Amino acid sequence: MRAQRCKGTRDLSAEEMKQFRLIEGIFRESCLKWGYEEVRTSTIEYLHLFTATGTLTPNRLRRVYSFLDWDGWSGERVVLRPDGTIPIARFYIETMTEKEPAKLFYVTNVFGFEETGKETRERWQCGTEFIGAGSATADVALVTLALEIMTKLGLEGTELKLSHAGLIRTLLAEFGLSHEEQTKAFDQILDGDLELLARLKPGRPELGRTLAALLGLKGKSAGFLKNMRSLFNRDLPELKVPFNNFIDIVERLEAIDGDYQIDITSGRGFEYYTGLMFQLFIGNEPVGGGGRYDALVPLLGGQDTPASGFALYLDRLMALIKPETLAQLQPTEEKILVKGELERATALKDILDLTNRLHGAGYTAGIHLGGKEPANIRWRVEIQSKEPRYMLTDRISQRKFEAATETEVLASLNRNKRSPATTK
Amino acid sequence: MDTQIKVALPKGNLLGETATLLEQASWGLDEYQEGTRSYRPKSQKLPNLFAKIFQEKDIPIQVAVGNYDLGICGLDWVEELLAKYPSSALIKLRNLGYGTGALYMMASRYRPTSQINILQKQTDIIRLSSEYPNLAESFALNLRLKRFSVFPLWGAAEVYPYENTDLALIPRRLGEEHNHDLVTVSRVLGFGAYLIANKRSWESKDLSSVLAPLEDILNSRLVLEDTSPPKFVCGTTWDEMDTHPELEDFARQIAEQVKAQDISFTFEPMSSFKRRIIHITLDDDPEVTTKSVGSGKERQVIVLPKADLIPIAKRKYPVREIAKNTVWLALPDGHQQRPTIQFLNKAGIRIRDPRPIFWGNGTISSSGIWGNGTILSSGNRRPTSNLRGVSIKVIRPQDMPLQVANVNFDLAVTGKDWLTEHLNQFPDSPVVKLLDLKFGWVRIVAVVSQDLPVADVNGLKQLYAKQTAPIRVASEYVNIADKYARDNHLGFYQIIPTWGATEAFLPEDADLLIENTETGSTIARHNLKIIDTLFESTAHLIGNKDSIANPNKSKRIKSITESLRNALK
Numbered sequence: 001m002r003a004q005r006c007k008g009t010r011d012l013s014a015e016e017m018k019q020f021r022l023i024e025g026i027f028r029e030s031c032l033k034w035g036y037e038e039v040r041t042s043t044i045e046y047l048h049l050f051t052a053t054g055t056l057t058p059n060r061l062r063r064v065y066s067f068l069d070w071d072g073w074s075g076e077r078v079v080l081r082p083d084g085t086i087p088i089a090r091f092y093i094e095t096m097t098e099k100e101p102a103k104l105f106y107v108t109n110v111f112g113f114e115e116t117g118k119e120t121r122e123r124w125q126c127g128t129e130f131i132g133a134g135s136a137t138a139d140v141a142l143v144t145l146a147l148e149i150m151t152k153l154g155l156e157g158t159e160l161k162l163s164h165a166g167l168i169r170t171l172l173a174e175f176g177l178s179h180e181e182q183t184k185a186f187d188q189i190l191d192g193d194l195e196l197l198a199r200l201k202p203g204r205p206e207l208g209r210t211l212a213a214l215l216g217l218k219g220k221s222a223g224f225l226k227n228m229r230s231l232f233n234r235d236l237p238e239l240k241v242p243f244n245n246f247i248d249i250v251e252r253l254e255a256i257d258g259d260y261q262i263d264i265t266s267g268r269g270f271e272y273y274t275g276l277m278f279q280l281f282i283g284n285e286p287v288g289g290g291g292r293y294d295a296l297v298p299l300l301g302g303q304d305t306p307a308s309g310f311a312l313y314l315d316r317l318m319a320l321i322k323p324e325t326l327a328q329l330q331p332t333e334e335k336i337l338v339k340g341e342l343e344r345a346t347a348l349k350d351i352l353d354l355t356n357r358l359h360g361a362g363y364t365a366g367i368h369l370g371g372k373e374p375a376n377i378r379w380r381v382e383i384q385s386k387e388p389r390y391m392l393t394d395r396i397s398q399r400k401f402e403a404a405t406e407t408e409v410l411a412s413l414n415r416n417k418r419s420p421a422t423t424k
Numbered sequence: 425m426d427t428q429i430k431v432a433l434p435k436g437n438l439l440g441e442t443a444t445l446l447e448q449a450s451w452g453l454d455e456y457q458e459g460t461r462s463y464r465p466k467s468q469k470l471p472n473l474f475a476k477i478f479q480e481k482d483i484p485i486q487v488a489v490g491n492y493d494l495g496i497c498g499l500d501w502v503e504e505l506l507a508k509y510p511s512s513a514l515i516k517l518r519n520l521g522y523g524t525g526a527l528y529m530m531a532s533r534y535r536p537t538s539q540i541n542i543l544q545k546q547t548d549i550i551r552l553s554s555e556y557p558n559l560a561e562s563f564a565l566n567l568r569l570k571r572f573s574v575f576p577l578w579g580a581a582e583v584y585p586y587e588n589t590d591l592a593l594i595p596r597r598l599g600e601e602h603n604h605d606l607v608t609v610s611r612v613l614g615f616g617a618y619l620i621a622n623k624r625s626w627e628s629k630d631l632s633s634v635l636a637p638l639e640d641i642l643n644s645r646l647v648l649e650d651t652s653p654p655k656f657v658c659g660t661t662w663d664e665m666d667t668h669p670e671l672e673d674f675a676r677q678i679a680e681q682v683k684a685q686d687i688s689f690t691f692e693p694m695s696s697f698k699r700r701i702i703h704i705t706l707d708d709d710p711e712v713t714t715k716s717v718g719s720g721k722e723r724q725v726i727v728l729p730k731a732d733l734i735p736i737a738k739r740k741y742p743v744r745e746i747a748k749n750t751v752w753l754a755l756p757d758g759h760q761q762r763p764t765i766q767f768l769n770k771a772g773i774r775i776r777d778p779r780p781i782f783w784g785n786g787t788i789s790s791s792g793i794w795g796n797g798t799i800l801s802s803g804n805r806r807p808t809s810n811l812r813g814v815s816i817k818v819i820r821p822q823d824m825p826l827q828v829a830n831v832n833f834d835l836a837v838t839g840k841d842w843l844t845e846h847l848n849q850f851p852d853s854p855v856v857k858l859l860d861l862k863f864g865w866v867r868i869v870a871v872v873s874q875d876l877p878v879a880d881v882n883g884l885k886q887l888y889a890k891q892t893a894p895i896r897v898a899s900e901y902v903n904i905a906d907k908y909a910r911d912n913h914l915g916f917y918q919i920i921p922t923w924g925a926t927e928a929f930l931p932e933d934a935d936l937l938i939e940n941t942e943t944g945s946t947i948a949r950h951n952l953k954i955i956d957t958l959f960e961s962t963a964h965l966i967g968n969k970d971s972i973a974n975p976n977k978s979k980r981i982k983s984i985t986e987s988l989r990n991a992l993k
Contacts, residue, residue, distance in 0.1 A: 048571040051564075058565040062510075073829040073850045075573030076549065115511055 008114055008121035010315070019318040020124070022326060024107050026152045027126040027312065031105040034145055036128055039104050041087040044069075047077040052299060055086055057271055063113040065121075080111035084127040084311055085272070085293070086300070092131050093302035101132030107314070124314035131297065134306025136248040139276045139292060143253065146280060146288060146310050153317065154325035159281040160259065161266035162250070165273040165291065166242030168264065171214060174236060219262045222250040242275075249276050272296045278310070282320055288312035334417065335376055336365040340383040350383045354390075357406050363413070378418075381409060428472050429634050432487060432495035433465075434480045435925060437597070438617050441522040442496050449637040451475075463928035463950070473634055476932070479923040481555075484620065488512040491933045493625035494634070498523055499615035500556065500595055507558035513623035521645060523617035524670060525597035527556065529563060530606040532586030533681075540609060543569060543591075551832075553577050553584045554593035563593065563612055575830075578822040578923075580757060582606065583805040587752070588817070588832035598669050607681040611674065671698060672705040678727055679712045688728045693718065699725050749976035751814045753984070754828070754836035756821040757805070760963065763863045764837050767963075771991035773984075774810045813980055822900075825966060829853045834971035835981060837861065841868055841901065841940055841961040848903035854969045858985050862992060864963040866940040868904065870956035871947055873931035880955050881912050884936065894918040898926050898934035905938040908958060927952060 005011060012020055028038065047066050050056045056064075065080040072078065081087055088104055096102050105128040114121050128145065130138060143160065150158040172185055214232075219225070229243040253260055266279045275292035290310025297305040338355050340347040351367055358365040366374075373380070380393040388402035390409050394416060401416070403409045433456060434442055443456050452469030455462045456477065467473040478486060483497035484505040490513065499519075505512055543550060550572045554560040557576035564572040577584075581592040582603045591609060619638070625631065678689050691702070702725050703714050711730050718724050755775070756764055765775055805818040819827070824836035825846030840857070847853055870881060878884045888895045898920040899905035909917045922929065926937050927950045940961065941947055947954060965988055971977050 051568070051572070052570045058562075058568065061565050062562070068849070071850060071852050073826060073846075073853050074549075075551070075575050075826075075830070076571075 008117075010120040010122070016318060018326060019321045020314065022321065023153060023312075023314055023317050024126065027107065027149055028105070030145065030149050030152065031128055034103070036103040036105040036130075039088070039091065039106055040108065041081070041091050041106070043081055043109075044078050045081055045087055045090070047079045049090055049300070050079065050082060050086060055272055055296070055299065056083060060112065065111045065113065081108070082110055082112050084108050084110055084125045085129060085309055086296070088127070088129045088309075089131070089296050089300055089302070089307070092129075093297060093300055101130070104129050104131070120315065125311040126314055127309060127311035129307060129309035131307040132305055133308075134292075134294060136245065136252055138306075139249050139308060140252045140256070140258070142290065142308055142310060143258065143278055144256065146278075146290070146312070147258070149312065150280065150288075154322055154328075155282055155287075155317070155320055157282060158287070159261060161261050161263045161279045161281060162246075163262075163264045163266045163277040163279075164242055164246045164275060165277050166245060166275050167214065167239060169274075170238050170242050171236070174238065215264055220260070222247050222254060225250060225262065245275060272299075276308070280312075285316055285320070286313070287316045287320070334363060334378045334413070335374075336363050336379040336381060336413070337368050337373060337377045338365055338381050338383070339368040341385060342370070344385065347383065347385075354381065354383060354406055354409065357410070358413075361410055379413065427629065428474050429470075429494070429629075429631055430492045431473065431475045431634065432478050432483045432492040432497075433475055434483060434497050434617075435477055436480055438480060438496070438498065438523045442520075442617065445520065445522075445638070445641060449641045451634065451637070461949075463925065470634060476928060477925070478928065479925055481923040484512070484514060485920075486933065487620050487622050488514045490622050490624060493622050493629060493631055495620045496520065496617060497620065498525075498595075499618045500525075500527055500559075500613060502618060502620060503613055503615070504556045504558050507562045515621045515623050515626050517619040517621050517626075518642065520617040520619055520642065523597065523615075525595055525600070525615055526611055526670065526674070527559065527593055527595050527613040527615065528677075529560075529609040529612050530582070530585065530592050530594050530603075531590065531609050532605060533607045534605070535586040535590070540567065543567065543609070547571060549573050550591065551575060551589045552591045552593065553589035554581050555579060555595075556593050559612060560591075560593045563610070575823075575826060578820040580805060580819045580823075583817050583819060584832075587815070588827065596673075598673065604680070608674075608677055614670065671701050675702045675705045675727075676709075679706050679709050682727045682729055683711050688726055691725045691727075693722045693724050696723070699723065702727075747813070749813060749980070751835065751971075751977050751980045751984070752833040753811075753814050753816045754824050754833040754838075755807075755816055755818050756824075756837055757818050758821070760821055760837075760839070760864055761818070764963065767861060767863060767988070767991060771987040772810075773987060775816065776808045776810075777804045811980075811984065814984070825853070825855050828966055828968050829855045831968050831971060833968075834977060835965060835967045835984065837963055837965055839864060839866070839961050840959075840964050841866065841904070843964060843966055844868075844959065844961070845901045845904050848907045855966055856969045856972070857964050858967045858972075859965040859988055859992075861963040861965060861988065865960065866942050866962075867960045868901070868938065868940050868958040869947075869954045870908065870958065871927070871930070871937040871939050871952050872935065872955055874951045874953050875931065876935075876953075878955060881914075884955065885912065885914060888935070889915070895936060896920055896934045897936045897938065898922050898929040899938035900924065900926060901938055904958065908938060 031038070047064070050064070051061060060082065064082040066077040067079075068075070069078050084106060088106065092102055092104070105126070107124070107126050109122050109124050111122050126149075128142070130142060147158065147160065175185075213228070219228075225243065225247045229240065229247065232239045232243070250260070250262070266277070272293045272295065273291040274294045277289070277291035279289040280287050288310060290308065292306070292308040294306040297303070297307055336358055338351050338358070340351040342348070355365045355367060368380075377395055380395055382391040382393075383389065384391060388404060390403040390406075392401040392403060392409065392412055393399075394401075399416075401412045403412055433439075433446075433453075439456075440458055443453075443458070446453055446456065450469055451473065452467045453465040453473075453475055454468060455465035456475065460477070463477045465475050465477070467475065476492070480497045481501050481504075483492075483495040484502045486492045487495040488505060488509070494517075499516070502514065502516060506514070544567060547570055550564070550569050552560040552564060552572055553575040555577050557574045561574050564574070575589065581589075581594050584592050585606060592606070593612060594603075594606075595615075621631070678691075682689050699716055703716075706712055706714050706727065713728050713730055714725055715728070716723050716725055755761070755768075768775060807816050807818065809816055817833070821836075821838040822842050822845075824833065824838040825843050827833045828836050829846065829850065835858075840860075843855065843857060846855060872878060872884060876884070876887070878887055884895070895909070895914050895917040897905050897909055897914070897917055900922055902919055902921045906919050909919070920929070920934055926934075926939055927946060930937060930950070930952055937952070938958065939947070941954070944954060965985065967981060967985075972981055
């Protein structure tokens with residue numbers, strides 16, 4: 001039978017890898033510039049890292065790739081990393097001094113079962129985590145970094161949607177649900193079941209009104225949040241603290257002319273968030289998101305440490321990168337194909353000498369070993385036993401140049417170099 | 425001719441009532457009855473019906489993969505499959521009204537693990553053991569247990585708490601006596617015999633010739649339709665309880681729990697009808713009292729111990745401590761039990777059943793001796809012996825290596841086949857072979873259909889090399905089968921785990937079996953042939969190497985091993 005790609009997986013072609021590396025490159029460059037350091041955690045983790053309350057929802061846990069390791073007779077399972085942030089928090093607790101703030105970034109794959117065919121089961125993320133800072137300024141700095149990367153990627157029209165986990169949590173506590181039910185309800189809201197809250201039917205009708213109003217909360221200014229705060233203040237004074245935090249963040253964002261939308265329901269994701277949650281959209285497509293998760297590090301056994309982070313979804317961004325961005329940032333190289341009379345035993349040495357010389361001069365050069373010539377070649381250089389020793393062909397203009405030495409070959413190539421703008 | 429309709433029917437405890445139902449529905453499956461040796465009962469009435477008999481647990485899988493259009497099995501096994509593979513192509517058609525029971529998450533009454541909030545706070549590993557590992561895992565995930573291990577079992581889950589597991593997920597059918605050492609943590613799922621269909625068959629195939637007569641009978645019977653989807657609950661959701669006997673049964677069990685722990689139990693709000701059933705059921709229990717509280721739809725029943733409530737902080741569990749130097753020995757149930765007991769007798773080890781036996785003439789004897797391999801019918805899985813400092817439990821031999829690896833048991837008598845199966849899965853396991861006990865000889869063989877023109881595994885490989893479909897390898901020994909397929913470079917193959925009666929899988933539902941056989945007669949009778957022998961297996965004494973090295977236990981383990989070695993001479 002014919003070999004097949006595993007269901008739900010994706011191969012990245014040479015073209016796609018160019019997009020991948022472009023995004024990764026811009027992401028790395030931006031992070032490094034802002035003082036973040038790159039780390040990489042293990043692909044295999046213990047399942048229990050993710051099962052502790054407050055990390056992944058049962059719904060997500062049912063989709064992890066877990067298995068018993070070859071020494072897993074204890075019955076404890078290991079997983080293929082289902083999430084980028086939790087391993088970083090684990091890594092931080094395990095290896096870093098917990099007094100120091102850590103600014104970390106990573107490019108990693110995450111695994112989760114998927115059957116709709118809309119996404120793959122292995123997905124790539126560019127993520128940053130700022131562990132040890134708990135201010136509204138830190139939240140805004142993080143949002144700014146995410147938006148800066150989107151701009152550098154040439155993706156206009158990135159929409160920023162803001163939500164607040166603290167608001168939702170405080171409100172759910174008011175429903176008088178037990179802790180377990182509360183978390184479950186929150187999971188379900190985050191998993192997208194907005195009907196759930198309507199079904200809960202609280203004993204206090206004003207709670208239902210507040211909830212409906214909060215979920216319908218959509219606006220574009222701190223003033224709007226303040227209006228809402230004053231509205232809720234009567235029924236639910238407990239909401240004041242998360243509202244104040246939310247307003248603080250939004251005002252700072254406005255101070256730097258940030259464009260955003262407030263949409264409480266946009267905060268779908270994991271339940272480890274405690275404060276601001278944000279999502280980046282292009283059209284209807286979520287391309288990234290993050291937020292504050294102050295409870296995660298202590299939950300995993302670390303000290304009380306505030307933290308926040310975000311991830312960009314590489315697979316989705318790849319599909320959105322415009323060809324001109326790719327061309328601009330990765331100019332087409334002047335590829336050279338070196339040909340020789342391979343039937344002559346000494347020809348190989350000549351070919352290797354010239355190719356090495358070309359590499360040294362910064363050209364991309366390959367050796368022709370027979371078969372059809374690749375299509376994306378600018379120059380063909382033939383090494384001949386008769387005169388002229390070197391014959392150069394510009395495969396675009398079909399002009400030919402002669403050269404007697406390797407130095408002359410380089411000079412000729414240099415003279416006829418195209419500027420990036422004219423390269424197609 | 426009409427298209428063939430394939431139906432998977434259960435062996436075991438659903439067979440009797442299923443046979444009665446199908447007889448009433450005039451399916452004409454005369455061979456489908458208790459004690460049948462045929463796996464393919466022929467229908468005298470419906471020429472396009474092809475029926476095959478499976479272990480209940482195999483049926484949802486066979487229907488989901490499309491080998492069978494219809495199947496009858498307990499809802500428990502359907503949910504076990506769906507817990508792990510929710511997108512299985514299965515449709516639950518209807519409750520057949522018999523085989524009713526429920527799955528309970530149980531804990532020992534001698535441990536505080538029966539409290540859900542205590543379990544949720546626990547950061548140590550919580551051990552869950554069950555024949556239903558997927559449902560057990562779902563339970564743990566839903567409860568958000570921080571750290572847990574699931575031990576899949578072949579059976580006898582009720583004997584594991586608390587020494588060998590914290591929680592056990594156990595099925596209990598109506599009328600079955602419950603184990604008095606256990607208390608209910610949660611009722612996880614109600615079940616009954618169910619008619620299921622493959623989704624594609626249901627959508628595209630005319631099944632009415634077999635379904636219509638069945639429907640007529642079912643409609644004439646009073647079947648309480650279970651329409652609510654099974655839910656995982658932390659506590660008890662009464663809406664799922666369809667039958668009075670089940671509710672009564674459960675109320676009694678809760679009463680036992682209330683008495684044992686001296687704490688009250690509050691049910692979720694329920695209808696006055698259901699509340700009344702509970703009040704009446706527990707009315708004659710002198711040690712508990714019931715009352716209803718709350719109003720309207722919120723009204724709930726509370727079960728209280730008759731004596732005054734003891735504050736929770738002062739509650740005491742009658743904890744039985746296990747001595748550090750106790751050696752845990754696992755003995756097999758099933759057909760390996762008799763030769764094992766005989767052999768132990770020869771080695772001077774006497775196994776006793778401490779439970780009182782009520783004889784027909786009204787006399788009671790205090791202890792029975794399992795001498796001469798006579799197994800007592802009490803079903804006691806915790807016999808005693810003349811070995812000091814040794815605790816014995818009777819469990820399934822298939823489960824022993826994993827249990828020994830985890831030091832839930834120090835020693836066990838099991839087959840080399842199951843030890844090999846375990847070591848193939850976990851090559852570095854601390855389980856070691858201590859002694860070949862020489863009895864219970866079988867060989868593990870590769871088996872194909874007699875009609876297949878191959879003489880050995882290479883022939884099989886060549887035959888399938890041209891096909892695009894995988895070689896389907898069915899076995900109870902999943903890891904032995906997998907290794908055999910890898911070592912023989914079967915290429916594109918698929919392992920189908922089975923739960924017994926594997927020979928029924930050939931030729932329709934598998935291409936190759938890895939099976940054990942003593943005389944080969946079962947294999948021959950089913951028109952199969954052996955193409956390879958993997959290894960020979962006999963009963964072995966196995967142990968955990970850490971236990972053997974443990975100074976608290978080593979002397980006792982050595983003494984047992986020596987006694988058995990001498991008996992071999």
